[in-house]
Amino acid sequence: MRTFRVAATAVALFVSLSAGAFAQTTLRIGLAEDPDMLDPTLGRTYVGRIVFATFCDKLFDIDEKLNIVPQLALSHETSADGKEMTIKLRPNVKFHDGEPFDAEAAKFSLERHLNFPTSFRKPELATVDHVDVVDPLTIKLVLKTPYSPLIAQLTDRAGMMVSPKAAKEAGDKFGLKPVCAGPYKFVERVQQDRIVFEKFADYWNKENVFIDKVVLLPIVDATVRLANLKSGGLDLIERVLATDIKTVQADPKLKLATAPDLGYLGLTININNDKNKGPLSQSEKVRQALDLSIDRDALNQVVFNGEFTPGNQWISPVHPYYQKAFPVRGRDIAKAKALLKESGAPLPVSIDYMVPKGAENEAVAQVIQSMAAEAGFDLKIRIIEFATSFKQAQAGEFQVFQINWSGRIDPDGNSYIFLHTKAPQNDGGYSNAEADKLMEDARLVTDPAQRKALYEKMTKIVLNDEPLIYLYHRKLLIAHTTKLEGYKQMPDGLVRVIGLKLK
Known part of the structure; x- marks a missing residue:
């Protein structure tokens, strides 16, 4: 009997150890939030980017110090005239469906980002004229003009590679069962x-x-x-x-x-897509008044215990491209009221204020609503499910849209897609030819001083027009x-x- 007990104990111990050895983690x-479409060509949400990091490798990545490092690519080289980028690809890489990742697959993915209807990657790769296959593990991006943010774009969704076989079979349903590497x-x-x-x-x-x-x-x-x-x-x-x-x-x-954080939270103003043609869309003075009614420091203290950074531009005050000539202004209710009077808008100015569901989002909206009321605004907060808010934003069904942008390592990534005429995330339809030209010119030069000078001129225009009221930068x-x-x-x-x- 004793022998049986010892044997039984040994068997139990073996089973326990075996189960531990093979237990899944x-x-x-x-x-x-729940992300939007899990297709790197069509996705536009920050939470979606978090999900992509689990399953969809990119040509390049970044490290803690914002250095660009290899991922599916091994190296890159840009021609002297800035119009060609040659990329060496990592060998022996497979997609999840077993298909090989090679130069043809990389060419397919980049062209899909460029040419797919409703692609949000188009402006990120807009200067790419075509992609050549140099050899099985080398591609060459031939550009229409030099494009300084290109390598930075390839560290995000524009650099994500998808299985050509799966993408061709699924079409616009690829995001329902995505296949990456x-x-x-x-x-x-x-x-x-x-x-x-x-x-x-x-x-x-x-x-x-x-x-x-x-x-x-x-x-x-x-x-x-x-x-x-x-x-x-x-x-x-x-x-x-x-x-x-x-x-x-x-x-x-x-x-x-x-x-x-590399990004910001801001209030997108529906300027050209507002079906009701409200005062906010018709007058920059009304938009400037709304801005002046907001105390960013108080907002930071009340909602975030002072942990975040008040801001007024698409990049943080600690960013090297921040325009110090245009610092964050303090709250000025008297001036806000004067601007509203000059605009001739009937008081109070009633505004549809679309806010994605979430405790902090709603707290920010409530504080802004209270502050703006003192200047003569009646902000009508409309809480909406996150993914639905993007659909309504694209359809122009808002007057103010409070939305976070997670940010990019190059300042172009925080500005062009929201402020350039007809850019796919320019939900408010803002258009200023002079600002467009400055954004385009900033893409052509690599010298930081030259780029910063261009962005300074653009900042002056945008802060006057106020298509987007920047509020703070998260930690x-x-x-x-x-x-x-x-x-x-x-x-x-x-x-x-x-x-x-x-x-």
Whole structure:
């Protein structure tokens, strides 16, 4: 009998150890919103970029210091006249469907970004005339004109590579079952519930992939996201509330990862697509009055405990391209009222104010509503589901749209797509020929001093026209369990899964 007990114990121990050895690890990430289409050509949301980082590698990436580093490409070289960029590709890379990644595939992906109807990547690659295949692992981008932000664009969705076979078969439905060449491959998506990925066995850098499965869960309520993290239901959450920083720091089971944000939060004004032709769309004086009614410092203190950076441009005051000749102005109710009087707009000025659902978004809107009321504005806050807000913005169904932009490493990425005439994310239809020319000229030069001088002239125009009222620049706040090892926060706000381990 005793012998049987010992043998049974040994078997139980072996079974336990075997189960431990083969147990799958799952990284559960809480997202602040449900992303839009999971197609790098058609996607436009920040939360979508977080999801792409899990499964869709790019030609290039960035490091903590914003240096551009290789990913699916190994190197690049630009011709002396700035009109050709030759890119060497990484060998032995496969897409999730087993198809090879090579020069033909890279050419296909870039041309898809350029030519696909409703592509949001068109302005990012607009100067590319055509792509040549030099050899099986080399492509050449031939440009219409020099384009200084090009390499920076290839560190984001414009540089994401998709399987030609899968993309051709799926057409505009590719985002329902995307096929890329990243560390994890798509398994399923349930709208407003979960997005599931599993480790790709043939990934080119599989030696640095240690977690078997990644599940991303959209949880709009930041308090619920944090509660799930504290209880162990999640391993990492993005966009921690600034008011919850101390709570996270006080919990020995949690870690807070931070970095300065590259983007901004602003109020997009519907200038040319406003069907009601309200005073805000018709007069820059009304827009300037709205701007002057806002106390950015007070907004930062009330909503964010002073953790964020007040701003008035598409880049932060600490950015090298920030125009110090145009500092953030203080609140001036008297001047705001005078401008409204000069405009002749009937008081109070009633405005439809579209705000994506979320605690911080709604708190910001309420503070601005209260401030603006003192100047003579009646902001009618309309809370709307995040993905729906983008559809309505594109359809021009708003007068003010409060929206975050996650930012890019080159200033062009924070300005051109929102401010250039007919750019795809210029939801308010702003158009100024002089500003357009300055943005175009800034793309032609590489010298920082020359570019900054061009942007200074453009800044003066945009701050007068006020198609977009810039409010502040976030601090990226990511919280995760101490069981998650190897996490580093990059300035672009994305969650990179390479190298992560779960204890």
